[in-house]
Amino acid sequence: MSFKRVWSATGVVALTGALLLTTASTASADYVRDQQWALNAFAADDVWAESQGQGVTVAVVDSGVDASHPDLSGQVLAGKDFTGGGNAREDLVGHGTKMASIIAGHGHGSGNDSGVVGLAPKAKILPLRTLQTRNDKNLEETWGPAVRYAVDQGAKVINLSFGSDGGSKTTSDGREAIAYAQAHDVVVVAAAGNEGIGSVIEPAALPGVVSVGAVDEKANLWTDSNTGKGLTLTAPGVEIVGANSTMSNGYGESSGTSEATAYASAAAALVRSKYPDLSAGQVINRLIKTATFAHHKGLKAPDEEYGYGIVRPYSALTMDIPAGSKKNPLGQLQSSSVSSQSSKGTDSSTQAKKKKKSSSGSLLLIGGIAAVVVIGAIAFVVIRSRRNGGSGGPGSGGGSPQHPTYPSAQQPYPNSAPNQGYSTPPGQFPQPPNSYSQQPPHQGQ
Known part of the structure; x- marks a missing residue:
């Protein structure tokens, strides 16, 4: 840069x-x-x-x-x-x-x-x-x-x-x-x-x-x-x-x-x-x-x-606004490394345990040459997953390169008093013609 x-x-x-x-x-x-x-x-x-x-x-x-x-x-x-x-x-x-x-x-x-x-x-x-x-x-x-x-x-x-x-x-x-x-x-x-x-x-x-x-x-x-x-x-x-x-x-x-x-x-x-x-x-x-x-x-x-x-x-x-979803309405950057850090390894270790359990079950049902094939297949999948950063895609850094997307189906703006927000109570601050005190914008779809 x-x-x-x-x-x-x-x-x-x-x-x-x-x-x-x-x-x-x-x-x-x-x-x-x-x-x-x-x-x-x-x-x-x-x-x-x-x-x-x-x-x-x-x-x-x-x-x-x-x-x-x-x-x-x-x-x-x-x-x-x-x-x-x-x-x-x-x-x-x-x-x-x-x-x-x-x-x-x-x-x-x-x-x-x-x-x-x-x-x-x-x-x-x-x-x-x-x-x-x-x-x-x-x-x-x-x-x-x-x-x-x-x-x-x-x-x-x-x-x-x-x-x-x-x-x-x-x-x-x-x-x-x-x-x-x-x-x-x-x-x-x-x-x-x-x-x-x-x-x-x-x-x-x-x-x-x-x-x-x-x-x-x-x-x-x-x-x-x-x-x-x-x-x-x-x-x-x-x-x-x-x-x-x-x-x-x-x-x-x-x-x-x-x-x-x-x-x-x-x-x-x-x-x-x-x-x-x-x-x-x-x-x-x-x-x-x-x-x-x-x-x-x-x-x-x-x-x-x-x-x-x-x-x-x-x-x-x-204003009386329902809390709604905890998710960011502007979207969120995704990163495999951030996900693993934020969960302190819980998700990844849980998945690893599931894989291990599943693999163990398979090995108990088969033997000899079949066992070698299964082990080889599992190793191939694990190595490939690691090379892809564990995110199912190439490279590191994650996230989408495009501009943030705006929420597509937000709640309508609640009703508010005409003088709510920027304007002060009457008599304290004269309101110019271009005062900020207006209704909230209505939501585009």
């Missing part, structure tokens, strides 16, 4: 194949709080009355997270550096710190009235450092192990604000890692890409991954947000203020699907916190069922520009 830096006309920098990096202007602490328009759009106070993400760990696979930033103090776990040495709790790029602050920042100062507040301010951040500078390559043999480590450390949501270069496919290291996460009931969220093309980049486009595009304050799609088949959700990603220790005062403003991904990860953390018994698939289902097209009329989900719609955390937390 190759890597290159791409500069867009809007000033957004995308280190494709690594992080979806953005240029950022400096912002003051007061400006930070005043300009967090997404919190108003989400009706954050109402959201936090339902859930703040407590008890949930979100892994941020990125450039590290500055644990010393005042808006993240106490939120950042030890994590791990996968770059061959260093500290996951420091960030020389600023990207990982910003993602962490969007997810779980808590502000600072008197009453925490200054700085960044994340959408899930009581979630914990597990920093997993997979590159140190903007020039480093974010290789799958680096971020793949980081994803596996996140699963083993108990992360319930994994944020991947990066993507492959110009349509490159995710190789076995990355696919196996994501399959491992899905097999262990983890919500994986990834950025759709900042190229403004009609194709969602990988790993966001892989089956079962929640791929996220960006919208602005008026709920319109961001110009450079990738679209196309495989887009799951959209979220605020334009002129987003966040913590950035590379800036002189610790803050910056930028736009991108990275920021949108962080908001979607935070929404997943909120749901996992309030409904701990729901599977990852059921959490994703709630996010899908409660998303909105806002003022965009006549669209049917999944739409290639908005996916199932703009994420609405309040609705995801409060």
Whole structure:
């Protein structure tokens, strides 16, 4: 997989194949709080009355997270550096710190009235450092192990604000890692890409991954947000203020699907916190069922520009939605090695015992030359099975190479009040004509 830096006309920098990096202007602490328009759009106070993400760990696979930033103090776990040495709790790029602050920042100062507040301010951040500078390559043999480590450390949501270069496919290291996460009931969220093309980049486009595009304050799609088949959700990603220790005062403003991904990860953390018994698939289902097209009329989900719609955390937390199947409605990557690891050898050893019992029975019924023939046949089958990776097909890595498939027969969207979701209660926040507060999109077949 190759890597290159791409500069867009809007000033957004995308280190494709690594992080979806953005240029950022400096912002003051007061400006930070005043300009967090997404919190108003989400009706954050109402959201936090339902859930703040407590008890949930979100892994941020990125450039590290500055644990010393005042808006993240106490939120950042030890994590791990996968770059061959260093500290996951420091960030020389600023990207990982910003993602962490969007997810779980808590502000600072008197009453925490200054700085960044994340959408899930009581979630914990597990920093997993997979590159140190903007020039480093974010290789799958680096971020793949980081994803596996996140699963083993108990992360319930994994944020991947990066993507492959110009349509490159995710190789076995990355696919196996994501399959491992899905097999262990983890919500994986990834950025759709900042190229403004009609194709969602990988790993966001892989089956079962929640791929996220960006919208602005008026709920319109961001110009450079990738679209196309495989887009799951959209979220605020334009002129987003966040913590950035590379800036002189610790803050910056930028736009991108990275920021949108962080908001979607935070929404997943909120749901996992309030409904701990729901599977990852059921959490994703709630996010899908409660998303909105806002003022965009006549669209049917999944739409290639908005996916199932703009994420609405309040609705995801409060609407009456049957739990339904535990399976991921977006599909799931399959891997023979993941299956054997997730079952700790139980299935394979059970099958081996059945084979042994069956073979023993056959050997008791025959003798002499016939026994030799049976043994030879069994050996041939076993050897051939092993060469095929135990999955009945060639090669390793498993999974289907196509884009994720959307559920074909979901339940209808439940009825909801017109002002449920993004809008705040009357009198608290004036509703602009393009408010996010609309009915959920109806389901396309």
